Amino acid sequence: MTTNEKLAVPAPFLPTLPIVGSDARFPVRRIYCVGRNYVAHVREMGGDETRDFPLIFQKPADSVVHDGGVVPYPPKTDNFHYELELMVAMKSGGYNIPEAEALSHVFGYGICLDMTRRTVLDTPDSLRLPWELKKSFDHSAPCGPIFPVEQVGHPSSGSIRLEVDGVAKQDSDLGLMIWRTPEIISTLSRYFSLEPGDIIMTGTPDGVGPVAPGNVLVGSIETLGTLTVTIGEPAAVAA
Numbered sequence: 001m002t003t004n005e006k007l008a009v010p011a012p013f014l015p016t017l018p019i020v021g022s023d024a025r026f027p028v029r030r031i032y033c034v035g036r037n038y039v040a041h042v043r044e045m046g047g048d049e050t051r052d053f054p055l056i057f058q059k060p061a062d063s064v065v066h067d068g069g070v071v072p073y074p075p076k077t078d079n080f081h082y083e084l085e086l087m088v089a090m091k092s093g094g095y096n097i098p099e100a101e102a103l104s105h106v107f108g109y110g111i112c113l114d115m116t117r118r119t120v121l122d123t124p125d126s127l128r129l130p131w132e133l134k135k136s137f138d139h140s141a142p143c144g145p146i147f148p149v150e151q152v153g154h155p156s157s158g159s160i161r162l163e164v165d166g167v168a169k170q171d172s173d174l175g176l177m178i179w180r181t182p183e184i185i186s187t188l189s190r191y192f193s194l195e196p197g198d199i200i201m202t203g204t205p206d207g208v209g210p211v212a213p214g215n216v217l218v219g220s221i222e223t224l225g226t227l228t229v230t231i232g233e234p235a236a237v238a239a
């Protein structure tokens with residue numbers, strides 16, 4: 001689209017994330033997510049350890065919530081869960097990226113939450129897939145600031161922790177990821193052309209659980225600071 005094209009409705013807002021140590025912003029193009037990427041979480045969800053293939057889905061870019069923001073309790077669930085995850089931010093990409101080259105396409109890293117309707121109300125029990133209703137809704141992607149690779153390298157181990165109202169709920173280590181960052185990037189690039197501005201949520205460790213309005217979530221990853229959000233009152237939507 002050229003900047004001078006006449007638009008029939010207002011242009012969508014471009015979500016951006018702050019970059020630590022810079023006054024430039026990181027534009028968010030797409031949010032890719034990997035599920036079932038820590039064995040202990042796979043088991044708590046009733047699954048078996050597997051490396052058959054990573055579970056891949058997307059969230060809309062405009063579901064981003066910034067550090068310090070509010071996540072309204074979403075409609076159509078009574079079981080709204082946090083999932084604390086390592087976020088990878090891409091500066092370049094393309095198709096068919098070899099694992100050995102994958103990290104050269106990374107701009108930086110951060111902390112994110114894959115907020116999840118674990119239960120979706122008023123849908124048939126048989127409607128377990130696709131995951132759009134569980135994963136890809138408004139305000140479902142809180143993301144902290146991005147730490148450039150030049151500052152933090154490529155974190156592949158270290159503490160990943162989430163507290164809810166000061167109580168530890170998730171406490172694991174990035175080294176326990178089943179699919180490592182280069183494998184995730186390489187795998188995604190066989191199906192999608194990765195582009196600058198894409199971010200990847202890399203899966204959550206065990207300890208997921210429900211939240212309620214008023215809860216304060218504080219996620220932390222060693223070297224990547226913290227991400228804090230508050231669960232808000234239900235969004236004003238029709239029942």
Ligand code: MN
Nearest residue numbers: 083114203204
């Ligand atoms: Mn997740």
